[in-house]
Amino acid sequence: MRRLDDFVPADHPLRRIRVMVNEALAKMDELFSRMYEADIKGGRPSIAPEKLLRAMLLQILFSIRSERQLMEQTQYNMLFRWFIGLAMDDAVWVPTVFSKNRQRLIEHDAVVAFFNEVLETAENKDWLSGEHFSVDGTLIQAWAGHKSFVSKDGDDDAGGGGDFKGQRRSNETHESKTDPDSRLYRKGKTASELRYMGHTLTDNRHGLVVNAMVTQADGFAEREAAKAMIWDARQATASADAEVTLGADKGYDAAEFIEALHRMKVTPHVAQNKSGRRSAVADEIAQSEGYAISQRKRKLIEQGFGWAKFVGPIRQVMVRGIKKVDQLFVLTMAAYNLVRMRTLAEVRPLPA
Structure with missing residues (x-):
């Protein structure tokens, strides 16, 4: 048979x-x-x-x-x-x-446990540095539309037909009826949409995701999530004296964030933002060889986001509520790790 x-x-x-x-x-x-x-x-x-x-x-x-x-x-x-x-x-x-x-x-918390076990497999195969990391965030479109975003006190015109032109709407006064955890948010040149934020911390050796989480979308979420994730990574290092570095883009160049990294004994390899201002990242750090390496490696994090949105379901999630969105995001990043780990396992050294 x-x-x-x-x-x-x-x-x-x-x-x-x-x-x-x-x-x-x-x-x-x-x-x-x-x-x-x-x-x-x-x-x-x-x-x-x-x-x-x-x-x-x-x-x-x-x-x-x-x-x-x-x-x-x-x-x-x-x-x-x-x-x-x-x-x-x-x-x-x-x-x-x-x-x-x-x-x-x-x-x-079964998905988190599964993510951690997959990560342990990567660690056992020496695919993680455990000391050099990158962090970034991405917007996740919620499974909710503008018409669901109504006044919390019920004062919206029921016959408005979804025409919000000229109306002032904000997360303080309005919320989605279908997904109250989502937030109206825009970043850069994107339009305002009901969204979440997904955050990942990657290990610089091979770009594997070592931590992932979802938060509500706001202007502070990226840096707050980054502090939480790098703190967990710092605690997991074998030696308290080991140099731990964190690469990130210019959006993380804020004095409060850089000071928090120093308190955690994490070297900030954050891209300097000198557009009409002074960078919070010291020039001696920015001129170091390790900083240059981190700036190259941190771009690997975008591959995870791209995979999660093109192959995975993260561009617009079809679940509602922050717990379900977080579960889906973490499992998607575990799947991404598995795909990368499969590739790493198939790599053969070149002949001498």
């Missing part, structure tokens, strides 16, 4: 990814046991969390926009069944049950 594994080519790119995914999931048995116990006590219909995570990864890797489409493809796609761990004759889940089970992963 033939198995599903027999139908998957030996050199298929998903094979190496599946090995790394299985290694990460195997370390999460204790967490999964607690989730099973909670489901039994609550009498809820349950999907095995490890299969749920594999299915969610497929949705990201293959740019599948909806859970209904994912369930439909899993019904007939042998590659999907093999990756998830379903047999040929196993029933596929109902989309609504699949959606409810995603919420269970949030309640148990």
Whole structure:
């Protein structure tokens, strides 16, 4: 009798990814046991969390926009069944049950745990420097439109038909009815849209994402998220005396942020902003060799954002609420790491 594994080519790119995914999931048995116990006590219909995570990864890797489409493809796609761990004759889940089970992963921080286990695999293979990082943020369009952005006190004209010309609207006085966690925000030359902000911290050795988080969109979110993420990275370094550096673009060149980095014993390799002002980054730092390297390496972070929006679902998320958006963003960055790690594993040294 033939198995599903027999139908998957030996050199298929998903094979190496599946090995790394299985290694990460195997370390999460204790967490999964607690989730099973909670489901039994609550009498809820349950999907095995490890299969749920594999299915969610497929949705990201293959740019599948909806859970209904994912369930439909899993019904007939042998590659999907093999990756998830379903047999040929196993029933596929109902989309609504699949959606409810995603919420269970949030309640148990399972996606964060999975992200960390994937990162540990990278660390064990010496793909991380652990000392030199880059940070940046990106805008995420919310699954909510302008017509949902109405006055908090209910004074909006019900017959306005969505014509807001001449009206003053702000996050202080208005909120979205469909996604109250989103915020009306614009950056640079972009139009004002209901958005979130996604933030990543990458390791400079190979551009792998070592931390990811979503915040509400405002003018301070990028620097506040950067401080939180680099503090976690600083705490994880083996030696308190190790030099930790952080590369970033000109938007992070603010005196308060640079001072915070110095207090954390992090060297600010932030691009100097001298447009009509004095940079908060000292010239002796900006003239160092390490600074120049960080400025080149920090551009790797854009590859993660580009992948997350072109292949992944982050350009405009189809979930609502900051917890669900954060879950999707973190899992997308875990998927991005897996793709990069697969490539790193295939690299062979050139002959002497």
